[in-house]
Amino acid sequence: MTAPLSPLPTPDDIVAAHDRIRPHIHRTPVLTCDTLDRKTGARLLFKCENVQKSGAFKARGASNAVFGLDADRAAQGVATHSSGNHGGALAYAAARRGLPCHVVMPRTAPRAKRDAVLGYGASVIDCDPGVVAREAALAEVVARTGAEPVHPFNDARVIAGQATCVLELLEDAGPLDAVVAPIGGGGLVSGTCLALAAMAPETRVYAAEPRNADDAHRSLKAGRLITEDAPDTIADGLRTSMKDLTWQVVSRHVSDVLLASEDEIIAAMMLIWTRMKIVVEPSSAVALAAILNAPEVLAGQRVGVILTGGNVDLDRLPWMTARTGETR
């Protein structure tokens, strides 16, 4: 990204973000499911960001960035790179404020996510998968248009926006022993950590990650940031690695990174669809898959679980491609 990094958001920044974005987001429900409680031995409180505006929690961070711009800067528009949901969220927020928006997307992004960006009137710039290709394409767009870059996670405005999710979860669910959220670039997990450190420091944070994209897990074990370019996982929202800002928070605050295999992610996704009757995308199911995998960590506890999004191609579901042997 070309913009200088901002410092981390303060508790006041998070509260201000919530006030700023409230007119532009849904207060999403918190659901429970007795069957999943029995299977995990924990009391799970699911924060349903799959029904958030734009279909993902990303509407929070994007709205905070877009509606925080002063009028002159805003007039130039906004730009980002995204595997999908941040792009759709930025396009949503920009359309709501009436600004131009440019989204660099890898060709492998789900069609539903690409269609969402186009549906909000933003322009899509195709690129190859992988962080290096994405960032090069974004730099070109920013240089050409003068748009304000809004990084999908390594941006204090975005982290403050994502932090508002756990504020609502605490208000609606009451005190929690732990919160589990999936980790890709770490924007949601960082926001969650910063909010809880200020408002409920006794609540532990666990990140959930696909075993096929376990850079956060390896980073935490090694004590230094390890990145991976375009790992292969069906959890398409989690194919990115952390950067300096999010790593700074995750390395200090996250208790552990819990892993799940591709098969476990698919099974957890089917469990959520069939038992909770809600549509979530594979990245959302990673949290439940990781909990099912490590029941001893959370047994008997009250655990917030962030279901991050619900944007899937219905004619290309993971158990369909698995069944017919198509490549993903």
Place this chain on the structure above:
Amino acid sequence: MTAPLSPLPTPDDIVAAHDRIRPHIHRTPVLTCDTLDRKTGARLLFKCENVQKSGAFKARGASNAVFGLDADRAAQGVATHSSGNHGGALAYAAARRGLPCHVVMPRTAPRAKRDAVLGYGASVIDCDPGVVAREAALAEVVARTGAEPVHPFNDARVIAGQATCVLELLEDAGPLDAVVAPIGGGGLVSGTCLALAAMAPETRVYAAEPRNADDAHRSLKAGRLITEDAPDTIADGLRTSMKDLTWQVVSRHVSDVLLASEDEIIAAMMLIWTRMKIVVEPSSAVALAAILNAPEVLAGQRVGVILTGGNVDLDRLPWMTARTGETR
């Protein structure tokens, strides 16, 4: 059925049913969706029985029948025939009261529905599709076991239970110009009519039906009950025809029967999944499909829509079989 027919439930019966079943059912949420309001020109208030116990509104009628039995009669157990959801619901209610339960099911019922019946500990008796085969198989079971037959819809106890759904909808959504509910045997529609006639007589009732199984539509036009045996529609919950009790109510109270083709049902189901992020079965989607088909009937009105169930085989979704050319 071998049991004598009861008279229709009174308003007091419906209120008593609600009190009786309240400990055994979920108070399901009422959801709205701005996108679907824009597409239909109406304000739609969706009563989400897909998250009801056993995954369908049928838990209401089955629980009312099971928990209304006196102890001696209950000890003999209960039995029914069902394309799926009533069977699951009766098995659920019987298990909750600790009674034996026998369910006659056509071999074509979705696997998820069959598994649900077995999962609640009931026994499944296979039969050929069609009402005649079902009723013969049930008569045999009742003769053999002495179980109390609980018809899926032509039973005043069941109709009173289904009527409780619209009571909650009215309480949570406020006054409605109309309610749209799918019609198979007519238990839900009859209960809805009887409840509204007593509590909100200004609210019209529309039944929604697959064009491929349009016996209710033809009956209403002809002014006499026309039945059809095992029609071919993906809306597997709506393959039955009315009987005397439900026809008596439907013929007097329903304003019209709105139709939807198989393709329209599938498209409406995908719309609900992608825009509302909830899992509903094809029968539930018939209501939205019918509304989309006849926007002039409901434009500008506040319309309750009953989403009847969420039990689907995730590896056998209608757009998958449509895409690959498999037979249904």
